[in-house]
Amino acid sequence: MSRREIDLIHRNPWEALRQFTAARIALGRTGDSLPTAELLKFGLAHAQARDAVHQPFMSEELAGPLAALGLHTLTVNSAAPDRSTYLRRPDLGRKLSAQSHAQLSAWPDKQADLLLVIGDGLSSKAVHRQAVPLIAELLPYLRTLGLSLAPVVLAHQSRVALGDDAGECLQAKAVAILIGERPGLSSPDSLGIYMTWGPNTTRLESERNCISNIRPEGLDYPQAAFKLAWLLEQSFQRRLSGVQLKDESDNPALHGCISPAYGIKSDNSVYN
Incomplete structure (x- = not known):
C-alpha cells in the first residue's frame, strides 16, 4: 500500500x-x-x-460421528418439500411431513427422558460444524443426571417447533433441538438450542429456553453443554421450561448434582 x-x-x-x-x-x-x-x-x-x-443439510455426515458416540439416529423431513418452500412457508418447517410423523409414531422404544433433534434451520453449516462437538461435551452430564436418550432425530428443512412435534411422536419428557441460526455477516455458522419440557404441538415460544450463538468464536461447547445440562436438571425437577425457568447456571450456589467441567469463579464469571 x-x-x-x-x-x-x-x-x-x-x-x-x-x-x-x-x-x-x-x-x-x-x-x-x-x-x-x-x-x-x-x-x-x-x-x-x-x-x-442454501447449503444442503448432509445429515448422513453426522450419523457416523454420532454412532461413534453410541447414539442411534433417525432421519426425518419437515412438511416443507424443498428449500424454496421452506423459506417462503415457515409454518411447514414447524411440523413433520406425514411420512416422518408416521415413522416416529411407529418407533417402538418411546418415553425416553430426552430427545435430541439436530435440524438444519437457516444454517446447515452451523450444525455440520458445531452439533457433534457440542453433544460430545453434553453426554457426560446426561449420564450424571441419569437421563435416558431417544434416538437422535436429524431433521431436514426444520424450524424450531419441529422438535416439539418429534418429541410428541416419541413421547419424550423433554426435547432439545440443536438448529442453525439465521446467519450474520460475521457468524454464518452459529448454532442455537431450544429446550422444551413436555413437548407437544401446542407449545408456545414462551415455553422454550434458548441458548444462542454456540460456536468457538461465541459461546464455546463446554459452556453451552453445561448450560443445557443445568436447564435440563432444573426442568426435570420443576417440570417446566421457558420464561418460568431462568438460566442461572453461572451461579455455583445453584448447582445441583452436576458442576461445570471448566469451573466457575467466585464472582460467577466463567473461565476456561
Whole structure:
C-alpha cells in the first residue's frame, strides 16, 4: 500500500480492539464511504451468509460421528418439500411431513427422558460444524443426571417447533433441538438450542429456553453443554421450561448434582 493510499484512509482510534472480536468494528472511512478493502470484505461476508442459508443439510455426515458416540439416529423431513418452500412457508418447517410423523409414531422404544433433534434451520453449516462437538461435551452430564436418550432425530428443512412435534411422536419428557441460526455477516455458522419440557404441538415460544450463538468464536461447547445440562436438571425437577425457568447456571450456589467441567469463579464469571 502506497503512502498516498494510507493517507486516504481515516482509521479509527480503537482499531486495535478488532483483534478481540469478529464483529465489524473500527472499519475506518475514505471520505464518506468505507475503505475499498472493507467494502469487499462486507460483500464476501454477505455472500457467505446467503450461501449458508442454501447449503444442503448432509445429515448422513453426522450419523457416523454420532454412532461413534453410541447414539442411534433417525432421519426425518419437515412438511416443507424443498428449500424454496421452506423459506417462503415457515409454518411447514414447524411440523413433520406425514411420512416422518408416521415413522416416529411407529418407533417402538418411546418415553425416553430426552430427545435430541439436530435440524438444519437457516444454517446447515452451523450444525455440520458445531452439533457433534457440542453433544460430545453434553453426554457426560446426561449420564450424571441419569437421563435416558431417544434416538437422535436429524431433521431436514426444520424450524424450531419441529422438535416439539418429534418429541410428541416419541413421547419424550423433554426435547432439545440443536438448529442453525439465521446467519450474520460475521457468524454464518452459529448454532442455537431450544429446550422444551413436555413437548407437544401446542407449545408456545414462551415455553422454550434458548441458548444462542454456540460456536468457538461465541459461546464455546463446554459452556453451552453445561448450560443445557443445568436447564435440563432444573426442568426435570420443576417440570417446566421457558420464561418460568431462568438460566442461572453461572451461579455455583445453584448447582445441583452436576458442576461445570471448566469451573466457575467466585464472582460467577466463567473461565476456561
